[in-house]
Amino acid sequence: MTHNRDMLRRWHFADQLGLHFLDDRKQPVLLIESKAVFRRRVYHRQKAHLILSALRHRAAELGDQAIFLRAETYGQALRKVREPLEVCHPTSRRALKFVRKLDRVTVLPPRGYVTSLTDFADWADGRRGALRMEAFYRFAREQHGVLMTGEDPVGGRWSVDPEHREPPPKNGALGIPAPPRPREDDIDAEVRADLDRWEREGIRFAGRDGPRHFPATAKEAKARLRHFLRHRLAAFGRYEDAMLAGDPWPAHSVLSAAFNLGLLDPMEAVRGAEQAYRTAGAPLAGVEGFVRQIMGWRDYAWHMYWYFEPARRNRSEPATRRSLPAWWNELDADVVDARCLSDVLTGVRDRGWADHLPRLMVLGNYALQRGWRPAELAEWFHTRFVDGHEWAMTGNVIGLSQYADLGRMTTKPYVVGGAYLNRRSDYCGGCRYDPRERLGENACPFTAGYWAFLSTNRPRIPANARLARTIKQLDGLSDLDAVVVQEKRRGNDPP
The missing domain is CATH 3.40.50.620 (HUPs)
Structure with a gap:
């Protein structure tokens, strides 16, 4: 040729x-x-x-x-x-x-992102104080003219995030079609045979082999995008933050791996969602939430990785002292009794996948409560998830999930107790632990871990953090010392 x-x-x-x-x-x-x-x-x-x-x-x-x-x-x-x-x-x-x-x-220059490195640096250099995602997202929307009516955001608000907080349906089903699964071919068979041979030669892998769940070609990625915009986008806004034991995908697009392999142009997805709103009547809550994930959070994590110094990856505040336990590294979900953690870890083991809320509020939350090393956790997310990349996990794990930069990316640690997980999921109903209990055999490890974390890290959490009011409640807990001792004894044992 x-x-x-x-x-x-x-x-x-x-x-x-x-x-x-x-x-x-x-x-x-x-x-x-x-x-x-x-x-x-x-x-x-x-x-x-x-x-x-x-x-x-x-x-x-x-x-x-x-x-x-x-x-x-x-x-x-x-x-x-x-x-x-x-x-x-x-x-x-x-x-x-x-x-x-x-x-x-x-x-x-880089491709595959909405905002250029130069434009982000110009925006960041011109600001005082923390570089918040919401401010960057507004800048990107204005710069690229996405979901705008003249100089104003459509609907009069930059974010409709409060409309993304409906609890999951009581029957545990959203009633929408699942994402289309790709069909494997001879190339997939060849890859599987080669990986089997590599393992015999000593190259190690984690997790289980299984059918390919994610697009490996641009054609497959575009087909999944079209399916999402037609059949799943309408439910996305309502149930973006819902967790269901019987549904690994909820209403999500399941396109992050395709974006991160460069198979799909993010602006194509953004414009597709915008068109669905303007011409097909897609609800603004879903459209805006989807757009915010792509040109907001995804671009923001990319730019924060390059804008700040490499040493950021090794930061370890709040108090951290433990390496990841073997059962976590080996994805041994069978040793875990806590239903939410067992189910999410099973999803990682069997599919290399979990949605954003289980990653943040189940996996990341548990690791933060136990004081695991953020750099090790970021590496774990990088290698165990099909969409994991160093640039993505540095921001999403080091900064957002583990609060290791003490507020550079977020105004509070993403640490919650069992009550929050009970509101957002259907996990607690079938669990041996009680989300209302923090002490004793039935104590939820997330509830106990939440209060133990706040007690242990009280001196390290800035006074202006959004947890300041909650921290004041520590003084009224008569069993706090016993809870802290209980969680120290638990250590790195599976809950």
């Missing part, structure tokens, strides 16, 4: 696989599958499968337009390619440092 001589071959990492990473549909491409990537970390088996499936499917789509190399390392593969290359800004500091050392590789 002949190509324009002025068009450099573009090297795509395995998270840069969509058409929006090319300037021209006919531009020559380089794809590299590095085995060393899977030696360095213990990834979830289904995450490894999804990455390799997506990369190999893209190579098959491109045909002779692409050079596809399988090698132990990127360096080994690059020695086989003599021509000059260009690559879009990678998504990790390690990868960026590597490509910048290569003399014949030109590094282009």
